[in-house]
Every structure is written in structure tokens, then in C-alpha cells.
Amino acid sequence: MGLQALTIEAIAARAGVGKQTIYRWWASKTDVLLDAFVDDALSGIDPQDSGNLEKDLRRHLTNLSKFLTQSDAGAVFKALIGQAQNDPQLAEKIRVRFTASQRQADCLPIVKAIERGDLPRKTDVDAIVDSLVGPIYYRVLVSGAPLTPAFIKSIVEHFLASIKT
């Protein structure tokens, strides 16, 4: 069931390789996955910027939703994040290798909006981005509720409304 169904012996056998060769290059099963996952996952991150904050946010959150729920990489990500709950070292590795880059993309629409002057200079980017992507991750990892366009729309609208004041 999940990661423990994926044995090192099976990986080696499937690769037509001795176990030792695996151990020579990776310290653990999760490291193998992390390496295999990071490359194609990072390539899927979109650095687009249309100049329209609402549009950018909706597109970005939609892409994030699709990554998490529909892509193979997203499935691996969930598996790794799951494993990381029991393994702080893995958690750190995921952050360094993947989450940091993903985070930059998450921040991009906000940062660009600040540069444009659409948002005030003193905006707390971190808190805002967490408020935008947090609900997405929550539904994926915890509640299992579906990520509908309406939900994404609601997140973005609440955010935009909150900064109108």
C-alpha cells in the first residue's frame, strides 16, 4: 500500500540492476523517488504573468490543483509529503529540492502585482500566499473535498475583497 509496496529489491530488479548499485547512489528509497520526481515536477511550474492579478491567481491555483490531483508527479508528491510526516529529514529535503521552487512560483503573481503597484509595498507575501494555496493543499491532503473551479474562484475573490479595504 503506497510507498512500502515499492521495495528497493523491486526497483533494482525492474531496472535490471543489482541492489548494491541503488545503494551506491541513493541513501534511501525516498531519495530515489525524490530524484525521479523533482525533475519532471519542477518543469511543470509555470512562470507566466499576464498583468492581471485575478487572472494570474486563478490560473496558478488551477494549475496547482491539477498538479496535485491529476498528475503522476502530484501523486508522488503526496506520497513523499505523507512519508515526510514521520521523517523530518525527508521533509527538509523536499523543501530544499522542490517546495522552495514551487513556492517561488506561488509567490510570483503577488510579487509581480506589488512591482506593478497593484498591491502595497508592505504586503506580507508569505502570509498571503499561504492563505491562497493553503486551502488547496488542505482539501488534497486532509479533507479530500474536490477542487472545483468555484472553490478556486471563492479563494481568489475573498483575497481580492480583503485587500480592497
Place this chain on the structure above:
Amino acid sequence: MGLQALTIEAIAARAGVGKQTIYRWWASKTDVLLDAFVDDALSGIDPQDSGNLEKDLRRHLTNLSKFLTQSDAGAVFKALIGQAQNDPQLAEKIRVRFTASQRQADCLPIVKAIERGDLPRKTDVDAIVDSLVGPIYYRVLVSGAPLTPAFIKSIVEHFLASIKT
């Protein structure tokens, strides 16, 4: 490292019990944990209501943060949620046994505010609650960023600002 360091044999030995007795009553290691966890976790949920939405939200989110980061039950919850990423059946069990109740408590401040007339009848409770608790879970499960009072304050203020319009 986490759940696989907790063997059934150790559980049985520690309980002064034969392995078979564990297997007789629980189908898996996670079921044992789920049973042991649910009782004391649910008891920690607070149904308080002061009549002040902002105050209630901050208190509730603060309690949630403490549960997730500082309590034993929270640690078990993280481990279970982690395992659930590889195991849809476990995910479902967690929702039925625990998340559902937790969710009710999460919704309470909003529901009460609606009853009071502080929020409009047509408020989408689910989307709003996800937006409030989502960022908390995100930091705990994914980013590892700290749950400061300032962060909680920021979440609540953005929400309140968004509904002022």
C-alpha cells in the same frame, strides 16, 4: 522512523498481550492508532462561543495550531494523515472517525455568526472554513513554517476584511 518503527510486536509486548489478540480486534497498525487516538483527540475539541466572531476565530485557530504542533494527539494525527496519503481507506476512516467532528468545531464560529446575523445567510461555510484552517494545515504538513500569533491574526483579519465589502 515514524509508524514503521512502531511494530505490532512491540505494541503487543508493551500491552502484555499476544500478537493474535491485537489482530483479533484490529485489522492493521493504523487501526490501532486510530482507535487510541480518536478518543482523546476528540475530547480536546472546544465548542465555545463568545458571541464575538473575531475573538472566536482567533481562539479556535490558536487551539487548532496547538493541537497540531504541541500535543501528542497532534503528532499521531500527522502520522496518520501521512500514512493516509498512500492509503485511501485509511483516509476515509480518519474522516469518519475524526475529521468530521473536528470539522464541526471548525465550522461552529461561522455558523454561530450566521445565526446571530453577523454573516449573511447565503455564506458558503465550507469554502470559508477551508480558507481559514487550510493555511494552518499547509504550514504544518507542507511548508513547516511556524504558526505564529501574527500569522493567525493575519488569516482572521483578511477574512473579516473580505466580508466587510
Place this chain on the structure above:
Amino acid sequence: MGLQALTIEAIAARAGVGKQTIYRWWASKTDVLLDAFVDDALSGIDPQDSGNLEKDLRRHLTNLSKFLTQSDAGAVFKALIGQAQNDPQLAEKIRVRFTASQRQADCLPIVKAIERGDLPRKTDVDAIVDSLVGPIYYRVLVSGAPLTPAFIKSIVEHFLASIKT
């Protein structure tokens, strides 16, 4: 495989009886078998005596052969004797409950012949009987060689020849 495939739980279940009821009356699995076996095994022993030593011996050894190789009781006997190699107490019980009676029957032709005066008074009955039945048991328990009429004839003839001198 043999006796350890016959579990107490299976015996109890097959008899529609609680395990405790078995344990109340028998101390061990072999005791159950011993009881079940002794009755019908003893009833098969023939105390006939025709007055003709050769004829009696051949008939007796033939019967013994059939008992050991063709009857259900013989199969149980082999199983019990097998178990007894590892269990002196069982060995003793088998002797008291069964082998002793069997032995009397084995001795009968010789004893009768002595009474008749066909054999000298000082005949060592035990040694002679062992020499007669020993080869039979040897083939059954050890060598697996078949118990042909010719073999039985050979045993008897050698014995009769040996006492002619």
C-alpha cells in the same frame, strides 16, 4: 504430515466439542489416539491354536503383517510408534496398553508348542518370538521392503530348521 497435521482444535471441532472437554479426559493428543486405537486393535488379535506349530506361526505372522500394512489400526500403530521414538512415556503407555497383549498373542504358538512337548521346556520364548516378529517389524518400520508370503515362509522355516538340531 501425520500426527502434527491432526490438531487438538480439529479433533474438538470435528467432534462438535469444546477444546476443554478434550483436555478434561486426555492429557495429550497421543492419549486420544491411544484410547481410540487400543480397543479395535486388540479385538483383531487371534488366539487360535491348531496344534501345528508351523501352520500356527505362518498364520500368526501373516495376520501380523496384514495388521501392520493393511489395517487402519496398523497405520495408527505406526504413527504412535513413530511418536514414541521421541517420547519414552508414550512408549511405555503403548507397551502397557497394547504391545503387552499383542506380545501374548505372539508368544502363544510357541507356548502351546512347549505345552504340547513340541519344543523343549527350557526354550527362551522371548528371544525366539523376537526373532520371529522382529523381521516383520523391521521391514514395516525401517526398510519398507514388502511382506511377501515367501518372506514369512522363510522366517518360519529358518526357525524350524534351527530347532531341529
Place this chain on the structure above:
Amino acid sequence: MGLQALTIEAIAARAGVGKQTIYRWWASKTDVLLDAFVDDALSGIDPQDSGNLEKDLRRHLTNLSKFLTQSDAGAVFKALIGQAQNDPQLAEKIRVRFTASQRQADCLPIVKAIERGDLPRKTDVDAIVDSLVGPIYYRVLVSGAPLTPAFIKSIVEHFLASIKT
């Protein structure tokens, strides 16, 4: 109590070896014993031949008695033969690996005597050897009666007397 007191786990532990290593090389507990037993048991078989049939037979039967009742290998042999009563495959293995060689030694005095001309060419070696060793095995495996020099002497004398005619 015998073989079931000798667990695979104990064998492995005593050998400072993982259980798997045992299972890799032997299919069952009895196979382990058989291998361990055969080597030193075969080495104890004596191919001596003095040219005197009576002397050779007495010496051989005496050695056989000592092997069965006084040596460690004899104890293992009895345990294996016991187990073999419930396990035809084991019975066959014992015959191939051990009994066959033992049998050759058992036959030797008779065969040599025939070569010497002390016994007729048409002698039925198998039947005779069974008659000689059968009583020994019978006392060991079934009756438990002691193997005295007098008993062995009686066996040999009866045999020699029977061929005098």
C-alpha cells in the same frame, strides 16, 4: 519432546545464522538433521571381515546394537525413523541416504561367507539379513527390551543352526 522441541529458530540461532539461510538450503527440519546425521553415521559403519562367519555376525550385530542404543547418531536415527512413520518422503530419503549403506554393511558377513563357500550360492541374502537385524531393531523401536550379548548370541546361534541342516 524430541524433534518438535528442536525448533528451526533455535538451530539458526545456535548456528549464528538467519532463519532464511536454513530455509535456503534445506526444505525442512528433518532434512537438516538428515544431512547432519548421515555423514558421521556412515563413518561408523565397519567393513571388517575376519573370515569367521559367527564371529563376524556377532561383532556386527553388537556394533549395530551400540549404534542404536548408545551413540548420538543412533538417537537421531531413531528420531528420524519415528518421524518417517508419518512421512513417506522422509522414509525414502532415509533409505537412500543412510539405510542403503547400512544395509550393505549388514549384508557383508553373509556375502563374504558365500564367496568363501561357507554358505550356499543360492542363499536368500535379503531374507537372512532381515532375520538377523530385524530382532535388534524390533527391541529398539518397539519392545524396548534390552540388547544383551546373550540375545545377540541367541540370534546368531539360531541362524547358524538353521543352515546346518
Place this chain on the structure above:
DNA sequence: CGATAATCGAGACGGTACGTCGTGTCTTATC
């Protein structure tokens, strides 16, 4: 004839050993 035991089936219990699987390390034989 109804209360009171004794006996029984059922099966949970603390244990022990089973045979299997996967781990990470070490060795061999091949290319």
C-alpha cells in the same frame, strides 16, 4: 416444579514457532 449446580460449546487469551519478505551489507563471477 422451580431453584441450583455441574457440564458443556464456544472462543478469547498470553504464548511460541512457523515460513515469508524486505532490509542493508558483503561476496563472487562476469564482462
Place this chain on the structure above:
DNA sequence: GATAAGACACGACGTACCGTCTCGATTATCG
């Protein structure tokens, strides 16, 4: 000289039975 193949010590798995121990339900005995 690197590598596939796989043996090795180890430890947890989930299963099967062991012999002991409660449980009701069902009999049988006696008041």
C-alpha cells in the same frame, strides 16, 4: 574495475495451535 546476481544476519510480518481461562446456555439434581 565496475557490476548483476544473490547469499547473508537480522527482524517484523501475519498465521496456526498450544494449553488455560472465562463465559452463557443447557442439562440434570435436589429442595
